[in-house]
Amino acid sequence: RLLTEPWEIQTNTGSYYKVFTPYWKAVRRSYDAPEALAKPERLDGPQPATDALEDWQLLPTEPDWAAAFPDHWTPGEAGATARLEAWLSGPINRYDDDRNRPDLKDSTSGLSPHLRWGEVSPVRIWRAVKAIMETPDSGDEGAAETFLSEIVWREFSYVLLFHQPQLASENYNKDFRHMPWRSSGDDYDRWCKGQTGYPIVDAGMRQLWAMGWMHNRVRMITGSFLTKHLLLPWQEGEAWFWDTLVDADPASNAASWQWVAGSGADAAPYFRVFNPITQGSKFDETGAYVREWCPELAKLPDKFLHSPWEAPTAILKNAGVELGQTYPHPMVEHKAGRQRALDAYDVLKERRSA
Numbered sequence: 129r130l131l132t133e134p135w136e137i138q139t140n141t142g143s144y145y146k147v148f149t150p151y152w153k154a155v156r157r158s159y160d161a162p163e164a165l166a167k168p169e170r171l172d173g174p175q176p177a178t179d180a181l182e183d184w185q186l187l188p189t190e191p192d193w194a195a196a197f198p199d200h201w202t203p204g205e206a207g208a209t210a211r212l213e214a215w216l217s218g219p220i221n222r223y224d225d226d227r228n229r230p231d232l233k234d235s236t237s238g239l240s241p242h243l244r245w246g247e248v249s250p251v252r253i254w255r256a257v258k259a260i261m262e263t264p265d266s267g268d269e270g271a272a273e274t275f276l277s278e279i280v281w282r283e284f285s286y287v288l289l290f291h292q293p294q295l296a297s298e299n300y301n302k303d304f305r306h307m308p309w310r311s312s313g314d315d316y317d318r319w320c321k322g323q324t325g326y327p328i329v330d331a332g333m334r335q336l337w338a339m340g341w342m343h344n345r346v347r348m349i350t351g352s353f354l355t356k357h358l359l360l361p362w363q364e365g366e367a368w369f370w371d372t373l374v375d376a377d378p379a380s381n382a383a384s385w386q387w388v389a390g391s392g393a394d395a396a397p398y399f400r401v402f403n404p405i406t407q408g409s410k411f412d413e414t415g416a417y418v419r420e421w422c423p424e425l426a427k428l429p430d431k432f433l434h435s436p437w438e439a440p441t442a443i444l445k446n447a448g449v450e451l452g453q454t455y456p457h458p459m460v461e462h463k464a465g466r467q468r469a470l471d472a473y474d475v476l477k478e479r480r481s482a
Contacts, residue, residue, distance in 0.1 A: 328408030
């Protein structure tokens with residue numbers, strides 16, 4: 129399930145790593161993946177009355193929120209193997225350039241659900257990537273290193289969870305108990321449903337509901353929007369992701385949410401506020417991502433796709449967009465939301481020093 133146990137890799141002083149980069153360097157320097165074990169001849173355990181999955185009645189109904197999942201995922205070891213082989217056959221070589229681009233297909237591996245459910249091990253992934261890196265003229269070694277660092281981020285999250293078992297509910301940085309969070313069920317519901325008025329945020333939240341998955345860059349954008357622009361507690365976002373992600377991992381989900389909120393390990397600068405407009409324009413530069421998940425905006429020109437409220441009335445009309453009707457107005461103006469977050473961090477600093 130992990131490359132190493134969470135207590136095995138320690139600093140020179142014998143403590144656990146609290147900053148990712150030195151932890152990554154330590155793993156890269158010391159870790160050597162063991163050879164694969166032989167396939168077991170048989171598996172012991174409880175024998176179900178039937179091995180036909182349809183008889184187990186596992187699928188949701190009323191509503192069937194997983195109806196589209198088969199269009200995106202092939203659960204099981206065979207599906208994991210196929211996805212790993214497809215990833216290593218070429219897309220991994222573009223990882224450095226493409227990994228922040230949700231508008232590009234195969235910009236990430238899509239292995240996280242298979243890792244979460246034990247259908248592929250990080251050790252197997254490590255061996256496979258290292259084998260490619262050691263093969264002459266096999267591809268971009270730097271991109272492969274970057275990909276392995278993401279596998280180790282997952283490991284780092286487990287280190288944090290091991291040393292703080294309440295990572296999913298309590299602030300890693302205890303100072304954040306002074307953070308003046310807001311409370312708004314209506315704002316939270318609009319965020320969950322992808323109705324914030326910011327296309328890149330809404331596209332991500334709708335992708336999450338349809339696929340049970342969201343591109344990592346967009347996870348950061350949507351997480352920042354909830355905790356900074358809306359100033360809602362990160363625990364609420366963590367809980368929604370836990371309920372909706374097919375790769376919801378007890379360590380990665382909690383550690384990543386705390387990192388985005390600023391309360392986590394290595395969360396520097398903790399006061400960073402993602403601009404959803406510039407993030408959308410930069411990382412969804414073709415507009416394909418927003419147009420796929422927010423089809424009501426599909427006919428808008430690229431110039432206004434990530435900020436439709438800035439489009440002239442005639443352009444909105446030609447695109448069939450009526451703000452407040454077919455697509456919502458922004459929940460909060462970006463500058464105002466950013467300033468509110470910065471003001472809250474000032475309160476945090478004052479309370480911390482009091």
